[in-house]
Amino acid sequence: MHNRRALLIDSALAIGLAVVSVSLFVLVDSGELAGSAAGDLLRPVREPDGGAAVLVGLACLPVAVRRRWPLAALCASLLPDVVLVITGYGFSSVAHLVLLYSVAAYRGLAVALGGLLVSLLAYALAVVSAEELPVTVAVHVLQVAILAGVWGMGRGLRLRRAYLEELKDRASRLERAREADARAAKAEERSRIARELHDVVAHHVSVMTVQAAAARRVLTEDPEQAREALSAIESTGRVAMREMRDLVGVLRSPAERGPQPGMESLPMLVEQMREAGLATDLVVEGEAAPLPAGVDLAAYRLIQEGLTNSLRHAGTAARAVVTVRHRPGELDVEVLDDGQGAATAGSPERGGPGDRSAGERGPGEAGRGERGRGHGLVGIRERVAIYGGILKVGPRPGGGFEIQARFPLS
Structure with missing residues (x-):
C-alpha cells in the first residue's frame, strides 16, 4: 500500500514537471522571457520544435520511478x-535535479557519489559538444554549485532519516531490554515466593499430618494423648496461619512486613518437632555472632526443611540431630537423622546446584530416594547458592540422611 501510494505521488510529480518544463520551453521559444535572466540562460541557438518538446517531456518521465530505481532514472x-x-536547443529540464536529489536521499554513499559523478560528466559532455552555446564561466560555476547543493540536500535528508531510525531502533531495544528485565524480576520474585510458601506450608502441614495420624491411632485407646495431639495440631495451624499472614503482608506492602524467623527461633522449631513425634536434639558450638538477615533466614529454612524431611521419611523410631557451628567468618549447619536409608554418602558441591542427593542415586541404591526430589531441597540449593555457600545432601554411610551447609559470612 505504501509503495503504491509513493508511485502515484511520483507519477503525478513527473507529469507536473513535464507540463512545467514544456511550458517554459514554449515561453523561451516565443520570446516572452527575453531580456530576463532566465531567458538569457535558457535562450536556444536553434528554433525549438515539436521534437525538442517531446525530448523535454521524456526527460521528466523517469521521475515516476525515482524511489525504486533512482540512479537508472x-x-x-x-x-x-x-x-x-x-x-543546439540549449534547454535542460529540472527533472535531473529532482532525480539527483533522489539518488542522494534513497541510496548509500557509493551510489550517491556515482549519481553526482554521472551528472557532472553529462554536463561536461554537453558543454564540450556544444561550444556554440552562449554560456559564460559564471553559468558553469552556478550549474556545478546547483548540482552539488541538490546532492548535499539529499544526503542530509538520508543521514537525518538514518539517525531517526537508529534512535527508534535504540528505543525499541531499550524497551525490549526493560521488558526482559521485568520478566526476569517477576520470575525471580515468583521463585522466592514459591520457596517461602513451600517452607512455611510444607513444614507445618507435615507436622499437622503426623499429629493427626497419631491422634487417629490412639483416639479410642488413649483419648488424653489424642487430645494432646489435637492441641498440637491447633497450635501448629495457628503458627502456620501467622506465618502465612506475614508472607502475604510482604506481598501487599513493605510496611506490613513482619520479622522473618531466624536462628534464634531454632529452639522453638526443635520443640515443635519433638511434639510432632520426631526425637530432635539441638547442638550449638562456638560463640554466636550477629548474622546477615539473608543468611539467618536461609540457615533457618534449611534446618526446617531437613527436619521436615526427617519427620516425613525417617520413621517413627528415628532421631534427628541439628548442629550449628559458629566459626570465624562462616556458619556451618547440619541436620542428621538415623532413619533407615541408603549407605552412599553425598558429595559436596560449590553453590548447591550440582550436589548429589538421595534422589540422584544409581540403580542399585535403595532407600528414601524421594527425599532428594522435592521442591524443598531445590529451594535449599538456591538459598545456599545465593550466598556462595557449600551444600552437601545425601544418605549417610550405615543409614540415615544428612544435610550440611556452610555459609561464608565475609
Whole structure:
C-alpha cells in the first residue's frame, strides 16, 4: 500500500514537471522571457520544435520511478537533456535535479557519489559538444554549485532519516531490554515466593499430618494423648496461619512486613518437632555472632526443611540431630537423622546446584530416594547458592540422611 501510494505521488510529480518544463520551453521559444535572466540562460541557438518538446517531456518521465530505481532514472533523464544541449536547443529540464536529489536521499554513499559523478560528466559532455552555446564561466560555476547543493540536500535528508531510525531502533531495544528485565524480576520474585510458601506450608502441614495420624491411632485407646495431639495440631495451624499472614503482608506492602524467623527461633522449631513425634536434639558450638538477615533466614529454612524431611521419611523410631557451628567468618549447619536409608554418602558441591542427593542415586541404591526430589531441597540449593555457600545432601554411610551447609559470612 505504501509503495503504491509513493508511485502515484511520483507519477503525478513527473507529469507536473513535464507540463512545467514544456511550458517554459514554449515561453523561451516565443520570446516572452527575453531580456530576463532566465531567458538569457535558457535562450536556444536553434528554433525549438515539436521534437525538442517531446525530448523535454521524456526527460521528466523517469521521475515516476525515482524511489525504486533512482540512479537508472537519473541516467534516463540525463540522456534527453544532453541531446537537447548537443543539438543546439540549449534547454535542460529540472527533472535531473529532482532525480539527483533522489539518488542522494534513497541510496548509500557509493551510489550517491556515482549519481553526482554521472551528472557532472553529462554536463561536461554537453558543454564540450556544444561550444556554440552562449554560456559564460559564471553559468558553469552556478550549474556545478546547483548540482552539488541538490546532492548535499539529499544526503542530509538520508543521514537525518538514518539517525531517526537508529534512535527508534535504540528505543525499541531499550524497551525490549526493560521488558526482559521485568520478566526476569517477576520470575525471580515468583521463585522466592514459591520457596517461602513451600517452607512455611510444607513444614507445618507435615507436622499437622503426623499429629493427626497419631491422634487417629490412639483416639479410642488413649483419648488424653489424642487430645494432646489435637492441641498440637491447633497450635501448629495457628503458627502456620501467622506465618502465612506475614508472607502475604510482604506481598501487599513493605510496611506490613513482619520479622522473618531466624536462628534464634531454632529452639522453638526443635520443640515443635519433638511434639510432632520426631526425637530432635539441638547442638550449638562456638560463640554466636550477629548474622546477615539473608543468611539467618536461609540457615533457618534449611534446618526446617531437613527436619521436615526427617519427620516425613525417617520413621517413627528415628532421631534427628541439628548442629550449628559458629566459626570465624562462616556458619556451618547440619541436620542428621538415623532413619533407615541408603549407605552412599553425598558429595559436596560449590553453590548447591550440582550436589548429589538421595534422589540422584544409581540403580542399585535403595532407600528414601524421594527425599532428594522435592521442591524443598531445590529451594535449599538456591538459598545456599545465593550466598556462595557449600551444600552437601545425601544418605549417610550405615543409614540415615544428612544435610550440611556452610555459609561464608565475609
